[in-house]
Amino acid sequence: MKKIQINESLSRLSKKQFEDWFKSRKELEKEDMEAHYKALHPTKEVKK
Amino acid sequence: MGCLNGFPAGVIASCGANFENVENVIILRTGTRFNNMDEVRSQAKWIAAMNVDESVWVSKMFTSYEVTTDDKNIVTFASTKKKSTTNPIPSALFYLDTNFCDTKMLLNVLSNSNNEVAFQLKGGAIHMAQTIDGKLKGFLGTLDMVTKGLSQPTDVGNNAPMTFFGDSYEEFQNGVIVPMDFNLTTLAATYMPVGLNLAPVGVYNSTTGIINLQLNVRCDVTGWDDAVVADFEFLDSNSLSTLAVTTLGVPVNGLYEVTIQKDLVPTNLEVGDFIKVRIKVLDGGVITYLSNDLYVSVNE
Numbered sequence: 217m218k219k220i221q222i223n224e225s226l227s228r229l230s231k232k233q234f235e236d237w238f239k240s241r242k243e244l245e246k247e248d249m250e251a252h253y254k255a256l257h258p259t260k261e262v263k264k
Numbered sequence: 265m266g267c268l269n270g271f272p273a274g275v276i277a278s279c280g281a282n283f284e285n286v287e288n289v290i291i292l293r294t295g296t297r298f299n300n301m302d303e304v305r306s307q308a309k310w311i312a313a314m315n316v317d318e319s320v321w322v323s324k325m326f327t328s329y330e331v332t333t334d335d336k337n338i339v340t341f342a343s344t345k346k347k348s349t350t351n352p353i354p355s356a357l358f359y360l361d362t363n364f365c366d367t368k369m370l371l372n373v374l375s376n377s378n379n380e381v382a383f384q385l386k387g388g389a390i391h392m393a394q395t396i397d398g399k400l401k402g403f404l405g406t407l408d409m410v411t412k413g414l415s416q417p418t419d420v421g422n423n424a425p426m427t428f429f430g431d432s433y434e435e436f437q438n439g440v441i442v443p444m445d446f447n448l449t450t451l452a453a454t455y456m457p458v459g460l461n462l463a464p465v466g467v468y469n470s471t472t473g474i475i476n477l478q479l480n481v482r483c484d485v486t487g488w489d490d491a492v493v494a495d496f497e498f499l500d501s502n503s504l505s506t507l508a509v510t511t512l513g514v515p516v517n518g519l520y521e522v523t524i525q526k527d528l529v530p531t532n533l534e535v536g537d538f539i540k541v542r543i544k545v546l547d548g549g550v551i552t553y554l555s556n557d558l559y560v561s562v563n564e
Contacts, residue, residue: 221512223493226530233529242472243511243521 220247227256281441284386286329288449289358289428292380292402293319297395304390304400304442311455315551322452324366327421329358351433354403360424365483367411367424369459369556374407374426381405381428388444393435400440405430460488460543460555465519468562473510473525473532475560479518479543481553487518488553491543496522499557500540506530507539524560537562 220243226234231253238249296319298304313320334352341347360367380402382392393403406429415423430436459482468475479488491512498507504526513521524539525532533539543555 220514221493223508223510225508226510229529237510237530241511241523243474243513243523 219252220244222252222256224256281389281443282387283391283441284389286326286356286358286383286391287386288325288384289323289426290382290384290390290402290448291321291323291407292382294378294380294404296320296380296401298400300398301400301440301442304392305444307446307451310448310451314452314455315457316549318551318554322449322456323358323360323362323426324453325361325449327359327361329356331356332427351437353433354430354436355405356428358426358428359422360426361421362424363483365461366459367409369482370424370426371409371411372556374409376406376408379405379407381407384448385441388447390442390444390448391439392442394438394440400442403430403435403439404432457545457551457554458482460553462541462543462555462558464558464560467564468524468533468560470532470534470562470564473523475522475524477520477522477558479515479520479555487515489515489518491515491520491545495543495545495553496541497544498539498541501526502536502538504533504537504539533562535562535564 222244226237229237234253234256235249238244238247238252244252292313296313296317298309303309310320314322331354333354333356334350336348336352337350338346339349360370362370380393382390382402385391393401395401408427408429409425412423412425461478461480461482463478465476465478479491480486481488493509493512496509496512501507506528507524507526508530509522510525510530511521511523524541526537538559538561540557540559542557543553544551545553
């Protein structure tokens, strides 16, 4: 199922700023905030 | 040196670029220049002008056209000798062979606008102006379109009249014809971005930060569901900073719930703010889809 798109440029926000912004958005009520935050900040794979 | 008239320099009897009928009009963004004829004859240059630089728009074709240039003004002296006193500046009326949606787009864009226009002749050659330093350009003039309202019963090919009023007789006097080995109109059909229609459904709500927008391929009833946040381009505003579509709802038949916010820590637009936005889809630096500009003013 398609998720609501969040602008990648919001990766500039700190975790706290992003959480505050996310909570202010009614259209994101059913969205998974952590999943969206992780998508904005993909972790780099550690070289073994 | 006295007032000697010039004398024709030689003649090309064996071949030459014929002054054929005009088949199409090419609108060039004012200031667009080709450094030399080789650039005019370059497919790559025109393709980039159409879908990267946005400096060229090519009409589909004409159904017919009329040259409306005035005749020279002829004055008769008391001696009964005649002399022409003016060089009427060329003008023309083109009947575009185009669909209703593109005509509507042109009506909104071309109202007495300054443009530079080149003409594709039968056989594909391009009739254009040349600057004193040898660069090639469109003829400077005013393009205008006015709708006659209703479709004409017998002259259905005359429903999209576009007038061109040249600005300078000298540009035409010094015009050039560039023979081409490809058809620019056919090239445009492949490489011009697909036109999108972006329209508001309701107003921007400064409490929610949301405006509903309908997106269709122009003239298509089916909505276009492929827009992403990065496709929204902000062109103007009342000096707002960091404008962005921060969330984009899942579209339903081209209807999107669009959150537009400003500032580094995103906040809703306020009453009194205005923005101009459009959809521009880029694929590897090439514009594949392009919408009209949409002006949104926040009043509530």
